[in-house]
Amino acid sequence: MEKLVRVEGVAAPLYRPNIDTDLIVPSREITSPGREGYAEKLFAPWRYLGPDRRENPDFVLNRAPFRAAPILIAGENFGCGSSREMAVWALRQFGIRAIVAPSFGEIFRANCLRNGILPAALPAATVAGLAERAQSGSLVLAVDLERREVREAGGPAHPFAVGEREREMMLEGLDDIALTLRRKGDIEAFQARDREARPWIWAGAPD
Amino acid sequence: MAPRTIVEKIWDLHEIADLGGGQSLLHVDRILLHERMGPALLAGLAQAGRGPANPALVYGVVDHAVETLPGRLERSRGAGANAFVASMRERTAAAGIRLFDLDDPRQGIVHVVSPEQGIALPGCTLVCPDSHTGTVGGIGALAWGIGSTEGEHAVATQTLVRARPRRMRVDFDGRLAPGVGAKDMALALIGRFGAAGGDACAIEFAGEAVRALAVEGRLTLCNMAVEFGAWTGIVAPDDATIDWIAGRPFAPEGAMLDRAAAHWLGLASDDDARWDARRALDCSALAPQVTWGTSPQHAIAIDGAVPDPARATGAAREALERALAYMDLSPGAPILGTRVDAAFIGSCTNSRLPDLRAAAAILRGRKVAPGVKAIAVPGSAQVKRDAEAEGLDRVFREAGFEWRESGCSLCFFAGIDSFGGARRVITSTNRNFEGRQGPGVRSHLASPATVAASAVAGCIADPRALAAG
Ligand code: SF4
Numbered sequence: 001m002e003k004l005v006r007v008e009g010v011a012a013p014l015y016r017p018n019i020d021t022d023l024i025v026p027s028r029e030i031t032s033p034g035r036e037g038y039a040e041k042l043f044a045p046w047r048y049l050g051p052d053r054r055e056n057p058d059f060v061l062n063r064a065p066f067r068a069a070p071i072l073i074a075g076e077n078f079g080c081g082s083s084r085e086m087a088v089w090a091l092r093q094f095g096i097r098a099i100v101a102p103s104f105g106e107i108f109r110a111n112c113l114r115n116g117i118l119p120a121a122l123p124a125a126t127v128a129g130l131a132e133r134a135q136s137g138s139l140v141l142a143v144d145l146e147r148r149e150v151r152e153a154g155g156p157a158h159p160f161a162v163g164e165r166e167r168e169m170m171l172e173g174l175d176d177i178a179l180t181l182r183r184k185g186d187i188e189a190f191q192a193r194d195r196e197a198r199p200w201i202w203a204g205a206p207d
Numbered sequence: 208m209a210p211r212t213i214v215e216k217i218w219d220l221h222e223i224a225d226l227g228g229g230q231s232l233l234h235v236d237r238i239l240l241h242e243r244m245g246p247a248l249l250a251g252l253a254q255a256g257r258g259p260a261n262p263a264l265v266y267g268v269v270d271h272a273v274e275t276l277p278g279r280l281e282r283s284r285g286a287g288a289n290a291f292v293a294s295m296r297e298r299t300a301a302a303g304i305r306l307f308d309l310d311d312p313r314q315g316i317v318h319v320v321s322p323e324q325g326i327a328l329p330g331c332t333l334v335c336p337d338s339h340t341g342t343v344g345g346i347g348a349l350a351w352g353i354g355s356t357e358g359e360h361a362v363a364t365q366t367l368v369r370a371r372p373r374r375m376r377v378d379f380d381g382r383l384a385p386g387v388g389a390k391d392m393a394l395a396l397i398g399r400f401g402a403a404g405g406d407a408c409a410i411e412f413a414g415e416a417v418r419a420l421a422v423e424g425r426l427t428l429c430n431m432a433v434e435f436g437a438w439t440g441i442v443a444p445d446d447a448t449i450d451w452i453a454g455r456p457f458a459p460e461g462a463m464l465d466r467a468a469a470h471w472l473g474l475a476s477d478d479d480a481r482w483d484a485r486r487a488l489d490c491s492a493l494a495p496q497v498t499w500g501t502s503p504q505h506a507i508a509i510d511g512a513v514p515d516p517a518r519a520t521g522a523a524r525e526a527l528e529r530a531l532a533y534m535d536l537s538p539g540a541p542i543l544g545t546r547v548d549a550a551f552i553g554s555c556t557n558s559r560l561p562d563l564r565a566a567a568a569i570l571r572g573r574k575v576a577p578g579v580k581a582i583a584v585p586g587s588a589q590v591k592r593d594a595e596a597e598g599l600d601r602v603f604r605e606a607g608f609e610w611r612e613s614g615c616s617l618c619f620f621a622g623i624d625s626f627g628g629a630r631r632v633i634t635s636t637n638r639n640f641e642g643r644q645g646p647g648v649r650s651h652l653a654s655p656a657t658v659a660a661s662a663v664a665g666c667i668a669d670p671r672a673l674a675a676g
Binding site for chain 1: 220223224226227228229230232234236243244246247250251255257260290291294295328330331336337338352353354355356357359360363364365366368370402403407436438458459463464466467470502504522525526529619620621622638640641642643646
């Protein structure tokens with residue numbers, strides 16, 4: 001897991017409900033089985049115009065200072081739809097490290113945590129206010145995983161919830177597979193019991 | 208023991224360790240991989256010097272980016288698609304994972320194949336790097352979609368770490384009228400409570416209308432749970448489930464099946480089990496449903512009207528206006544009679560045998576309207592063979608439908624299959640997002656019967672009118 005403690009910077013508003021992962025990275029942009037090269041594909045349907053892919057000057061992430069914004073402010077149910085992790089790779093490779101929204105697609109949220117992006121869910125009214133203030137490009141936020149809060153520069157702090165284990169893994173940058181493999185004994189004991197209790201699950205699986 | 212829901216019972220049976228903070232280390236009984244996400248997942252593992260903990264519990268398919276035109280084995284597919292399929296072959300072979308390849312009689316859409324082959328079983332935990340994995344909740348499995356990095360954890364350890372989900376129960380009360388089915392139930396639910404109405408819960412679908420559904424209908428219902436914002440959906444296994452599973456290739460047989468069945472029937476939620484939330488929907492007056500907009504929550508009764516954004520305010524109004532503009536519809540217009548350029552029957556939502564039968568019942572002796580491109584894609588090679596054995600392929604072909612090889616096909620646009628120049632599509636799939644079925648394509652979600660009726664009429668049509676005629 002990529003380590004993340006605190007992200008500070010300009011917040012870019014993309015405040016629409018139900019932005020799905022097909023919009024974040026459309027299927028037709030996924031042309032190779034690798035994990036690289038997704039920064040240019042981020043929000044392709046909105047970011048580019050015409051077949052020659054000219055930049056759409058009206059799209060928020062094509063405008064200064066949002067081009068370099070590490071924080072995105074989004075509407076409810078952000079990242080719903082397809083489980084494609086490419087959506088998160090694209091955001092990360094573009095430079096986004098934190099997303100503030102009223103709610104997230106469930107798989108997308110889990111994918112964010114595993115790729116160095118902190119999804120912070122705040123009450124809808126709070127996010128609406130932040131999105132409004134972010135329009136001018138002068139809203140600087142600190143999304144702080146250690147303190148579990150989103151703080152406006154010179155302004156109030158808004159607390160968010162995050163699972164304790166997920167928080168620790170991200171703060172420390174731990175390898176979750178290695179952590180689980182430490183419990184190999186427990187896993188094998190479970191499986192030995194389970195072969196007795198539910199043999200139909202194991203039929204055909206070699207010992 | 209305290210009363211428990213089906214989800215808690217399955218959870219407890221799979222908990223290897225309580226990690227504190229509500230998190231469990233859970234055993235994962237089945238892992239399904241497809242060529243779109245599988246290669247990156249297996250590559251990630253290999254790079255870290257790891258391999259599958261138990262390759263016999265992992266199954267691979269090719270479905271997402273494969274061509275579906277007849278004769279696909281002899282022709283080369285799109286260059287991009289070839290790379291995914293080739294990489295899937297290499298990676299699964301290297302990891303010792305069985306693959307249902309293009310020429311395998313078991314090939315098909317992952318969520319159609321796993322219950323059909325008896326790989327998914329009631330009470331098992333099953334994951335796949337795909338958001339519609341919850342489909343197999345229809346047979347009583349606890350199944351959910353994951354990302355590919357989480358998939359690496361699953362393959363390397365045969366476990367996942369997860370917080371216990373909140374539990375919702377949705378009761379579909381009453382009896383469905385003829386011509387109305389599981390897809391209409393799902394769309395009505397999402398239309399009523401919204402695309403985030405499932406609140407990341409594990410949802411048990413219950414009630415008279417669910418019990419009356421064939422297993423395939425329960426798979427359709429659970430398929431749409433993710434469009435409802437649920438973590439997953441499940442229907443408690445009953446006698447119908449057990450009959451459906453008996454005889455499937457990877458399913459237990461004989462005395463082992465009897466023993467398993469007794470276990471499965473015991474998974475039903477206890478009468479006094481506790482839920483974090485409950486919803487109910489009366490099905491007795493339910494009409495066929497269709498979506499007008501760009502979210503599954505934009506579902507209305509087929510005799511209903513497109514909403515008028517003027518009646519909403521703020522962000523909701525903007526969202527409605529944007530959807531109407533994309534869909535090129537007028538506020539307040541009836542949805543019936545909206546002209547369509549194409550009709551699609553397929554996808555993990557509605558491509559199983561009863562879906563094809565329902566569509567064929569409408570198409571028999573009728574013709575697709577001139578100018579409408581109509582495509583039928585069975586969900587698996589097995590479904591295709593079964594349908595052909597009943598002569599359904601002839602019904603589709605004679606009506607003017609293309610009859611294709613199985614795969615995800617035009618459920619999403621990967622640049623391989625296409626509707627040609629068609630802009631407005633009536634479709635039996637699960638997502639009507641902007642561009643989902645192709646750049647600029649406008650998708651109207653509906654049941655297979657409604658898709659068939661609309662293909663014949665050349666415009667969005669009520670299947671009940673044709674069924675009666
Ligand atoms: S049929 Fe469609 S929704 Fe189902 S797995 Fe394939 S692409 Fe996804």
